[in-house]
Amino acid sequence: MEGQYSEKVMEHFRNPRNVGEIPDASGIGNVGNPVCGDIMRLYIKVDQQEVITDAKFKTFGCGAAIATSSMVTELVKGKTIKEALKVSNHAVAEALGGLPKIKMHCSVLAEEALRSAIDDYIAKKKKA
Amino acid sequence: MKKIYMDNNATTRMREEVLEAMMPYLTDIYGNASSIHEFGRSARIGIDRAREKAAALFGAGSPSEIVFTSGGTEADNLAVKGVAYALKGKGNHIITSSIEHHAILNTCKYLEKEGYSVTYLPVDKYGLVNPDDVRKAITDKTILITVMHANNEVGTIEPVEEIGKIAKEKGIYFHTDSVQAAGKVPFSVKDMDVDLVSISGHKIYGPKGIGALYIRKGTKITQLLHGGHHEMGKRAGTESVALIAGFGRAAELAKEETVSEGKELASLRDALYEGIISKIEHVRLNGHPEKRLPNTLNVGFKYLEGESIILNLDMEGIAVSTGSACTSGSLEPSHVLTAMGVDPADTQGSVRFSLGRDNTKEDVKYLLDVLPPIIKRLRAMSPLYEGK
Numbered sequence: 001m002e003g004q005y006s007e008k009v010m011e012h013f014r015n016p017r018n019v020g021e022i023p024d025a026s027g028i029g030n031v032g033n034p035v036c037g038d039i040m041r042l043y044i045k046v047d048q049q050e051v052i053t054d055a056k057f058k059t060f061g062c063g064a065a066i067a068t069s070s071m072v073t074e075l076v077k078g079k080t081i082k083e084a085l086k087v088s089n090h091a092v093a094e095a096l097g098g099l100p101k102i103k104m105h106c107s108v109l110a111e112e113a114l115r116s117a118i119d120d121y122i123a124k125k126k127k128a
Numbered sequence: 129m130k131k132i133y134m135d136n137n138a139t140t141r142m143r144e145e146v147l148e149a150m151m152p153y154l155t156d157i158y159g160n161a162s163s164i165h166e167f168g169r170s171a172r173i174g175i176d177r178a179r180e181k182a183a184a185l186f187g188a189g190s191p192s193e194i195v196f197t198s199g200g201t202e203a204d205n206l207a208v209k210g211v212a213y214a215l216k217g218k219g220n221h222i223i224t225s226s227i228e229h230h231a232i233l234n235t236c237k238y239l240e241k242e243g244y245s246v247t248y249l250p251v252d253k254y255g256l257v258n259p260d261d262v263r264k265a266i267t268d269k270t271i272l273i274t275v276m277h278a279n280n281e282v283g284t285i286e287p288v289e290e291i292g293k294i295a296k297e298k299g300i301y302f303h304t305d306s307v308q309a310a311g312k313v314p315f316s317v318k319d320m321d322v323d324l325v326s327i328s329g330h331k332i333y334g335p336k337g338i339g340a341l342y343i344r345k346g347t348k349i350t351q352l353l354h355g356g357h358h359e360m361g362k363r364a365g366t367e368s369v370a371l372i373a374g375f376g377r378a379a380e381l382a383k384e385e386t387v388s389e390g391k392e393l394a395s396l397r398d399a400l401y402e403g404i405i406s407k408i409e410h411v412r413l414n415g416h417p418e419k420r421l422p423n424t425l426n427v428g429f430k431y432l433e434g435e436s437i438i439l440n441l442d443m444e445g446i447a448v449s450t451g452s453a454c455t456s457g458s459l460e461p462s463h464v465l466t467a468m469g470v471d472p473a474d475t476q477g478s479v480r481f482s483l484g485r486d487n488t489k490e491d492v493k494y495l496l497d498v499l500p501p502i503i504k505r506l507r508a509m510s511p512l513y514e515g516k
Contacts, residue, residue, distance in 0.1 A: 013439060019509050034473030034512060037433055037461070041511045058511040060476075062435035072394065 027121025136484030178376025201326030202272025282415030285425025292321030332377030
């Protein structure tokens with residue numbers, strides 16, 4: 001199965017969850033660049049209790065990039081910021097039934113997008 | 129679900145006629161072609177006939193100029209390493225292009241480690257090598273020029289006749305990888321002034337695991353596989369008679385049908401491209417508009433990544449590819465598109481449609497029905513597309 005996607009990856013690729021934008025997002029994470037072939041933009045909406053109530057994404061990338069984006073939004077919804085910071089790239093990959101070795105960087109990108117969105121939220125909160 | 133195969137530059141469906149030609153050698157005629165008894169002689173006849181047919185496809189002067197190999201990759205390795213080793217005393221410089229198949233590129237890189245020096249010629253925006261660049265790159269140490277006949281990713285047909293003339297004039301061996309060109313455009317080793325030509329069986333509706341290298345009579349070449357006296361002493365190993373017979377039949381059919389099939393494929397391919405540009409915005413044609421294989425269409429869909437397109441088409445039963453099947457395991461952008469100067473972001477969204485004899489007008493119509501919504505959906509997901 002080396003190099004092939006799992007059923008779960010294909011399912012998320014086929015029906016990605018949470019595609020889109022959050023106009024009044026609490027935090028936005030932007031990672032990747034088109035030369036490498038992946039760009040992820042992750043939006044989070046955070047309430048007073050620091051719970052992520054909504055997450056959406058837009059992604060330019062391969063099947064794995066789209067599936068990991070979809071999965072990371074699913075994983076963080078309902079989590080507190082503190083809990084969300086513990087969501088690792090391995091957790092994303094695992095939730096997808098694994099990723100081909102060569103595509104593991106997509107899960108890293110998903111983790112980075114999440115961190116970047118949380119950083120943005122924290123920075124915005126400090127300013128407010 | 130309808131299944132449409134449009135990845136014929138990766139491999140083709142073997143023809144029934146080819147299987148029929150192979151069957152006797154997979155069953156009753158099992159002798160070793162080197163044996164002197166009747167069993168062996170029957171197998172030898174099968175090989176001899178196939179070699180004649182292969183020679184005819186190349187336009188070779190004699191069947192003895194054809195060496196069967198395990199495929200295009202081995203043919204390329206034998207040509208490049210074989211000449212490099214044989215002419216070691218004469219020089220150590222090889223000229224090639226930057227858009228070769230990896231069978232050539234990685235062989236050249238290997239030889240660099242062994243002390244050879246290699247010039248990788250640039251290409252223009254269409255993927256064409258400039259023959260003047262070849263001439264300028266020649267030194268008194270140059271022992272081989274190897275430039276592909278037609279590119280596998282974008283289909284651009286290189287000026288091999290002109291390069292061949294330069295090589296002949298300078299007395300340097302010229303090899304061309306015709307793996308993609310064979311069966312798609314008519315050619316002969318005489319017109320190309322070429323000393324060595326590689327062909328693969330499975331790209332011409334033949335079996336996998338068999339290829340051939342044309343080696344002009346008198347060309348100095350060192351064998352890579354040592355053993356018995358098979359293949360005129362140029363490639364040891366008991367011949368795979370069935371594969372060779374299959375190759376022979378495929379070569380024979382290719383020779384007969386290249387011109388007529390090429391015309392049909394070009395008309396289907398052009399209809400496909402016309403449909404794409406009329407229905408989808410922000411697309412670009414990769415490759416030369418005219419000097420191109422009749423079956424190949426490489427299109428860049430801006431703001432998108434190729435794999436997400438091919439996976440979506442796969443879900444609709446359509447098989448196409450990004451760059452090449454051999455590079456799909458890599459994350460590097462296509463070395464061919466990069467060498468052509470395509471913007472790095474735009475190399476990602478390229479899709480290669482390579483048509484074959486099984487494709488129909490209905491296939492093209494179906495593709496044109498399912499592709500636009502896929503592109504639309506993916507672009508809606510792409511952060512690069514916003515506001516475009």
